[in-house]
Amino acid sequence: MSSFWSRSSDDPADFLFPRRSAPTSPTGPPAAQSSFPFSFDSSSSDDDFPSGPRRPKFIQSSKTSFLLGEKLGEGAFAVVREGIDQNTLRLVAIKVLDMRRIKKMRGGAAAVVREVRVQKRLKRHPNLIELIDVIRPKHSSKTYIVLELSNGCTVAQLADRNNGTLPHTQVANYAYQVLRGLHYMHGKGVVHRDIKPANMMLNVNGTLKISDFGVAEFLDEYNQNDNVSRTSGSPAFQAPEIARGDADYSGMKVDVWALGISIFLLITGRIPFQGDNLVQLFENIGRGTFEMPPELPHDIQHVLSQMLTVDWRQRASVGQLLRHPWIVRGSLIHSDSQMEQLGWIKIPAVRANILDAVRRLYVDDADMVQTSALTEDAHPQDAASDAASAPQREEPLSMARAFSTISCCIC
Structure with a gap:
């Protein structure tokens, strides 16, 4: 039986950092037929788009092409852009990684490979952002990670629209959806390690999807426990065992703690553990003592106390939390009214x-079709001769038909 860690032909490590191999034949399968009635410019550079009107840029995968749009966000080593699948018209998010810079960062290349491996293991789940494709064009330093695009905002952004808090029942619903995603993820041997409202994406229909697997980690499939030893993630959401520098601990319980901090933040508008600096913050987290707001309903106080237990061995598991009355009520589907x-x-x-x-x-x-028509009127004989020798061109789709198709793909 082959191990998940073996370097198979579709291993992201081989794809992102390919080994030297013999040249391949220029012949291959025909390109997939496009739903767009136009061709793209594939010769444009990998540089960031200039402002203003520009020639369209796309990236080609083995199955389709993706048109690149504007920036959705950016970090030190990556830019996230809008995208659209040329064949299906599905809207996507495309993470553009500068591999030259990432390779210079200690552990950067390994982190990219791990992120791709994690998301390849996590197949479609309603509460996880889906990995759609990974593209590494030849003669380019860029790698493109194509991801599912949510058409709403993050939970953090939604709370910011309401002075940093959300109604208790809405928080319970989001907590239930996160726990569903964690239950599936943990069952696949993966811990997220950076659960927080900013990494919870929302669709306008209310579906929550966990995003950003950049610091996620595999559990040892040969170890009955879910112990991990590497530390990463956002400081304010770190568990006491990490703040104290414990040698090993439960990765699953770290995700539970971070979700507990997120619930506390979304309900009260503040983090339960404060500090003037990182050292002081970690000292306070390590002690694990915080003030529970007395005005909170008893069931919310109870679930928070179960999630924010200092001893991770006594901390509630994802399975136990999914059976908690407050979380169960959060799973109920409400009408708009x-x-x-x-x-x-x-x-x-x-x-x-x-x-x-x-x-x-x-x-x-x-415009191109109109110009062609004018040419035919001016030189009918030449146009007829050209038409006889040229391949037939598909008529352009109407705007109404095109955008009705796209609107169906948005949600």
């Missing part, structure tokens, strides 16, 4: 700016 009565904060829809790029492409395509 009920959510309005409960004071739920409405999830704002994020405008897909890449549709503007698609619109420009259709306008350019229409």
Whole structure:
């Protein structure tokens, strides 16, 4: 039986950092037929887009092409852009990694490989952001990680629209969805290690998806325990065992603690452990003493006390929390009118700016067709001769048909 760690032909390590191999034949399977009635410019560079109108840029995978749009966010070594699948018109998020810079960072290359391996193991789940594709173009220093795109905001952004807090029932619903995602993830031998409201993506229909697997870790499949020893994640959400520098601890219980901190933050608007600096913060977390707001309902106080237990051996598990009365009530499906009565904060829809790029492409395509028609009128004999020798071109899709298709893919 082959191990998950063996270097198979589709191993991300081989793909992201390919070994030297013999040249391949230029022949291959025909490119997938596009749903777009136009062609892309594939010769553009990997540099960031300039501002203003620009020639469309796409990246080619083995099955399809993705049109790149505007920035959604950026970090030290990566930029996240909007994207759209040329074949299915599905909107996606594309993480653009500068591998030259990442390779210079200690452990950077290994972290990218681990992130891809983690998401390849986690197949489709309603509460996890899906990995769609990984693309490493030839003669390029960039790697493109294509991910599912949520059409709402993060839970942190939603809370910011309401002075940093959310209604108790809404928090319970989001906690239930996170626990569902963690239950599946832990069952696959993966711990997230950076659970926080900023890594909880929302669709406008209320579905929550855990995102950002950059510091996720595999559990030892040959160890009955779920012990881990590497530390990472956001300081304010770190568990006491990490703050104290314990040699090993339960990775699953670290995710439970971080979710408990997230619930406390979303309900009260503050972090339970404070510190003037990182050392003081970790000292306070390590002691694990905090003030439980007395005005909180008893069931919320109880679930928080179960999740924020200092001794990770006594801390509640994901399975136990999914059976907690407060979490069970959070799993109930509410109608729009009920959510309005409960004071739920409405999830704002994020405008897909890449549709503007698609619109420009259709306008350019229409202009090209019009120019061709004028040429035929001016030189009918030449145009007839050219038409007889040229391959037949598919008529452009109407804008209404194209955007009705795209709108179906947004959710």
